[in-house]
Amino acid sequence: MKSLTGFRDFLMRGNLVDLAVAVIIGTAFAAVVKAFTGMIMDIIGKFGGVPDFSSTSIYGISVGVFITALLSFVLTAAVVYWLVVIPFTNISARLKKQEEQVEAAPAVTSEDLLTEIRDLLRQQAVGNPTPGQVPGSFPGQVTER
Incomplete structure (x- = not known):
């Protein structure tokens, strides 16, 4: 019985629940970023005349897969930066400023x-x-x- 209680306590520990939520949200967000990246890649492909860079080669060396992966990485990083990092930084700064104002109030x-x-x-x-x-x-x- 003691092992079941310990297992229950392990599952109900706050950081494990937070981690599970982060993985679920991260997976859903990855699908959004992948769809957005696919849209941008389609637009870039239309301007370049090639719908997919995967089959592109230079002097017989297949560089298309690398170009696709590199563009996908840059676009993913851009989406994460502008949709997650900047808003989180702004919210954190605002909360820190509010905490400093509360602490600065004379006791x-x-x-x-x-x-x-x-x-x-x-x-x-x-x-x-x-x-x-x-x-x-x-x-x-x-x-x-």
């Missing part, structure tokens, strides 16, 4: 709070003094005139 000390409470009590006392109370003093406070 309220207990002395500040007590001063504020004293001032509020003094205002209440001045506005509505009890009989025999000197205005500006606390209720029950003995003051000399």
Whole structure:
């Protein structure tokens, strides 16, 4: 039974779930990037007069597969950079700036709070003094005139 509990704990560990989500999202995103790269390759092929570079050769050396792979890599890197890296960097910078603003806010000390409470009590006392109370003093406070 102990081994089943350990296995369950292993499966429910946060980083394993995060990794599984990343793999699933990565696989779906790879399909999007592959389709986009295929579109761009078709456009490049139409301008070059060749629908697919795979069969291109120079002096009998097949370089088409390399050209196709190189263009696919560059296009994939461009899509990842502009659709993932730049937005993530901007969001991270914005969140970091917000965290710095929260940290930069002056911390309220207990002395500040007590001063504020004293001032509020003094205002209440001045506005509505009890009989025999000197205005500006606390209720029950003995003051000399």
